[in-house]
Amino acid sequence: MSVTSSCRIQSDSKSGRLLSLIQNDPADCRFCYWKHNITLRVNLLLRSLASEGNVRGWKHNNQYKGDTMIRQPAVADRFYPGNPTQLSQQIKTLLTVNALPSKRKAFAAICPHAGYIYSGRVAAETLSAIEIPKTVVLLGLNHHGQGAPVALSLADWHMPLGEVSVNHKVAKMLLDANSPIVHDEVAHKYEHSIEVQIPFLQVLQPDLNIIPIVLSHVSYPMCEEIAATIAGVINTVSEDILIIASTDMSHYESRESATLKDTQVLQRIEQLNPRGVYDIVHSKRISMCGIIPVSVALIAAKSLGATSAEVIRYTDSGEASGDTNQVVGYAGVVVC
Known part of the structure; x- marks a missing residue:
């Protein structure tokens, strides 16, 4: 079975905005920004509708319960069962x-x-190896622009297993920190990179609350700035907070x-060398989609005192599909 992906563009009749809806095969995160220039063009169009920290018309893209905004599942029954x-x-x-x-x-x-x-x-083996605190910062990538x-x-x-709330105290500290992090719901509406982490975390930590942040492709200095903000806030609160970076590895390569390629990246991750990770992904054109979340997580973890990183498991989509000619790589890493 070959891993395939399709892309379609649709118009949002409520807001008149152009929406890029990338419908992914569940094996794939399909964020090859050097292949999908249309994503960049749509991103520029949508960003013209927005001011920093305030996206015009975002209320049309969400449901409400009283005064509370509700983010509905985007990939239930495709990436994971929608039945609880x-x-x-x-x-x-x-x-x-x-x-x-x-557990560590x-x-x-x-x-x-x-x-x-x-x-x-991979997710199960990785997350079961560590203690899951009540608050988790989830760093995903913006596949849609x-x-x-x-x-x-x-x-x-x-979510199918129940609602998960944001830790508003910590979120407010991040938003007030004069950093690139801003409040925006549009980026999250169709994004799956954070959503698929949540059911595992709900089972492992019934009292879970989250801080979900999706990142587009940014420079390494901006990764450092974002990481410094996250680490600074974590250092000031009196609670344990875990950072999880969401990524798949190489896409549509032979096994x-x-x-x-993935071994070269994972070696640098184990060396706690975020700059090396960032550079090799770009210099070798490795189609690891979550390079920005991973870079931010590693920089922040080092700032918080991390001294080691261990690859818990590495595999690829061929293990499930039987197709080793075009695989997507998956890795689970713990940073302590």
Whole structure:
């Protein structure tokens, strides 16, 4: 079975905005920014509708419960079961089969964001290896090019396993920090890179609240600025906070090629060398989609005191599909 992806553009009849809706195969995150120039063009169009920290018309893109904004699932029944019983059973099975014998306290983790049939085992093994605190900063990537470049959602996330709230105290501190992080819901509406992490976290931490931030492609100095803001806020609050960066690795390479490229990236991650990770992905044109979330997470974790990183598991979509000619790579990493 070949891994494929399709893309369509639709108009939002309520707001008149042009929306880029990338419908992904669950094996794929399909964010090859050097291949998809249309994403950049749509991003520029949408950004012209926005001012910093305030996207005009965002109310049309969300539902409300009283005064609370609700973010609806974007990829339920595609990347994971939308039925709560089936979803809970699948996650508990993955966690039971792939659980490691002991848990450690971590500053950060790196997890894939494909459909659970492809990357669920990696996510389960990675997240079961660490303690999951009540508050988790989730760093995803903006696959669609909509909204602010560094967008924090304040919505309640309506998920099949129940609603998950944002830690508004910490979120406000991030938004008040005079950094690139701004409040924007448009960037989150269709984005799956954060959404697919949440059900695992809900099972592992029933009292979960989150700080969801999606990032577009930004410069390394801006990664440093974002990371410094996140680490600075974490250092000032009296609670444990975990950072999770969402990424898939190489896309649409042979297994041999993907493994070779991904190994070079993972070696630099294990060396806690975020600049090296950022540089090799760009210099070698490695189609690792979440390079920005990973760079930010590593920089922040080092600032918080991290001294080691371990690759818990690496695999690719061919393990599930049987197709090793065009694979998507998946890695789980724990940073302590």
